Amino acid sequence: MMVFLAVAVWFDIRGRGRVHPALLVVGLVYSMLQILLGPIAGSPR
Amino acid sequence: MDNETRHITPSAEAWERKAYLGLAIAIAVTVIVGFGLNAGRYNFNPSVFPAHVHLHGLVFMSWVALYVVQCVVVVVGRVAWHRRLGVAGAALAVMMLGLGLYTTVLCLQRGAVPPFFSPALFLVIDGLGIIMFFVLVAAAILVRQRSDWHKRLMLGATILVTSPAIGRILPMPLLGPWPVGRFTLQ
Numbered sequence: 210m211m212v213f214l215a216v217a218v219w220f221d222i223r224g225r226g227r228v229h230p231a232l233l234v235v236g237l238v239y240s241m242l243q244i245l246l247g248p249i250a251g252s253p254r
Numbered sequence: 255m256d257n258e259t260r261h262i263t264p265s266a267e268a269w270e271r272k273a274y275l276g277l278a279i280a281i282a283v284t285v286i287v288g289f290g291l292n293a294g295r296y297n298f299n300p301s302v303f304p305a306h307v308h309l310h311g312l313v314f315m316s317w318v319a320l321y322v323v324q325c326v327v328v329v330v331g332r333v334a335w336h337r338r339l340g341v342a343g344a345a346l347a348v349m350m351l352g353l354g355l356y357t358t359v360l361c362l363q364r365g366a367v368p369p370f371f372s373p374a375l376f377l378v379i380d381g382l383g384i385i386m387f388f389v390l391v392a393a394a395i396l397v398r399q400r401s402d403w404h405k406r407l408m409l410g411a412t413i414l415v416t417s418p419a420i421g422r423i424l425p426m427p428l429l430g431p432w433p434v435g436r437f438t439l440q
Binding site: 210213214216217220224225229231232234235238239242245246 | 262266267269270273274277280281375378379382383386389390393402403406407409410413414416417420
């Protein structure tokens with residue numbers, strides 16, 4: 210997933226010279242999911 | 255025209271549209287390869303799956319196909335078609351939310367959770383993933399007048415629903431208990 214997002218970030222840097230805020234929002238959503246999943250992934254079954 | 259769109263030239267914007275089409279095709283290929291590998295690996299027999307699983311697969315694949323078509327339509331400049339197809343996309347997103355949650359819960363009920371996931375993790379990964387997909391699609395529809403925001407939020411939403419296909423490409427059982435939560439979202 211992060212590979213696709215990284216490609217979109219590269220598109221922004223190539224075309225606009227900076228990352229569009231919408232991609233930062235998407236990155237924030239993904240990070241939030243990671244933070245929420247972290248403790249569950251580490252918990253015993 | 256918003257502040258972000260003013261930063262790029264028309265030719266750069268045209269390049270960006272084509273680049274997003276390329277990314278859409280890469281996502282579609284990933285989904286086809288992921289589920290294709292899975293079918294080949296486990297001697298796929300469609301008759302063993304309940305009807306709602308087939309419907310779930312059909313609706314989610316339709317989203318990926320529609321995403322590619324929408325990118326093509328934008329590249330060829332048929333914005334009116336894009337808007338008309340967008341209505342179908344919104345309806346598909348609602349169906350995906352319902353079917354995604356329903357299929358996840360029923361998978362738990364019939365014990366069809368992959369062995370490398372705990373039931374709690376499976377529920378949270380799939381449940382939160384589809385809810386966040388719907389939130390990103392809803393946000394993209396709300397800002398549809400701002401094409402720069404719209405295309406990026408739609409991309410973010412579509413990437414989220416590719417994680418089951420990516421999970422079928424990665425050797426998940428070999429990744430151990432710690433990376434499961436991480437790799438399914440990467």
